[in-house]
């Protein structure tokens with residue numbers, strides 16, 4: 001696509017088709033800057049999304065409840081409220097009020113009980129991460145607590161007062177969790193994503209580039225703008 005603004009219409013159309021056929025579809029939700037035009041394009045369609053169920057990819061560990069940059073807050077502000085989702089139907093890893101220990105397994109069970117994720121929206125980090133699966137993550141990994149790389153903390157410092165305020169730990173769906181979704185929609189916009197996109201789509205499938213696991217999935221839609229596509233062969 002020529003730009004991120006136009007890029008939102010493709011995932012929005014995929015979600016709209018899914019929800020029209022299945023009003024209680026299960027969406028996998030990415031946060032960050034990349035999906036914003038998707039949510040905007042979807043809002044413009046005026047669909048009833050009140051029965052849609054959502055599972056966020058990841059969440060920071062250690063932020064106080066209600067912190068504006070927790071992914072719970074971000075999803076509420078950027079997805080649930082503008083799109084009219086039902087708050088109780090949208091989950092974030094570790095949000096069940098129980099101890100963090102075991103939260104990953106419980107999240108996996110909850111995704112399974114919902115019938116699995118129909119469509120997973122993915123962004124990609126400059127480290128090649130999807131979700132917060134940083135390089136070195138097992139290709140079969142499930143939801144668990146992880147440590148963010150320094151690069152990702154620097155990249156996400158724009159949402160905080162300083163890099164020191166960016167949490168060190170997170171809880172994220174694993175690469176194996178992501179691969180279980182029935183349709184992956186990977187989005188990347190801007191020159192900063194070009195190397196990660198080329199490595200993920202044309203490099204070897206490897207834990208060094210977690211996003212490369214999309215090559216193992218039978219149904220993937222990739223939406224990139226020209227800058228993010230610049231390093232593709």
Ligand code: F6R
Pocket residue numbers: 029030031032033034035057058122123124125126129130131132
């Ligand atoms: C967010 C997530 C991350 C982001 C990635 C890109 O829930 O799982 O993998 O998709 O860090 O972030 P942005 O879109 O802000 O460039």
